[in-house]
């Protein structure tokens with residue numbers, strides 16, 4: 001039987017243990033993936049004992065508390081703190097989500113926090129999303145119209161506008177793409193659910209004049225048809241969107257012309 005091992009320098013080791021110094025009776029253990037490329041050391045899991053009596057409700061609050069009060073070297077992304085910017089996406093308790101909307105009370109036992117899966121890691125909880133952003137750029141996510149746009153608004157009927165529901169709300173957090181096994185193995189070629197949902201959003205926009213060209217652009221064995229409808233993406237979306245359905249709709253449009 002073939003045995004596959006991680007390279008020695010990728011093996012995750014046991015890290016620092018930060019014991020509570022507040023004397024609180026309400027302590028939770030938080031295990032966090034740490035890796036600093038400039039250190040030359042292996043990744044490790046650091047454990048922090050956190051006083052939960054003085055911690056607001058979300059996982060991001062927990063991380064902020066650790067960074068502000070225990071270990072300022074911890075690196076993670078965040079901006080809006082309200083589930084709008086997508087920057088705090090990470091893997092919590094084995095599931096991708098937004099740290100700013102995920103209540104830590106929903107996690108039983110120790111709280112395990114990792115970067116989004118299958119991305120190269122830049123540092124600690126910060127995944128490298130540059131490939132995903134290039135793929136996003138490749139679908140040209142802006143309105144393309146033959147009409148000369150001057151100062152006039154381009155009208156859209158209420159019905160046409162409602163077709164964008166379930167697509168325009170996407171915040172490009174990448175929780176779906178990094179939960180998709182096809183994207184894990186072919187992330188450089190397969191566009192993945194986040195980018196395909198965005199492609200769909202522009203294909204169905206009644207104001208856009210390049211529907212055909214957009215469809216042709218994604219009609220590719222590797223860019224689109226690597227989706228095997230496993231549905232991990234839809235289960236992972238913290239905004240309750242359904243990228244798997246959008247991908248199926250693109251396939252249907254291509255099949256029916």
Ligand code: SF4
Nearest residue numbers: 180227228230231233
């Ligand atoms: S449905 Fe398609 S995009 Fe979604 S997880 Fe499965 S293979 Fe990936």
Ligand code: SF4
Nearest residue numbers: 170171173174176237
């Ligand atoms: S579909 Fe959902 S999970 Fe995927 S990028 Fe958009 S908001 Fe994030």
Ligand code: FES
Nearest residue numbers: 079081086088100
């Ligand atoms: S910080 Fe903006 S979505 Fe979490």
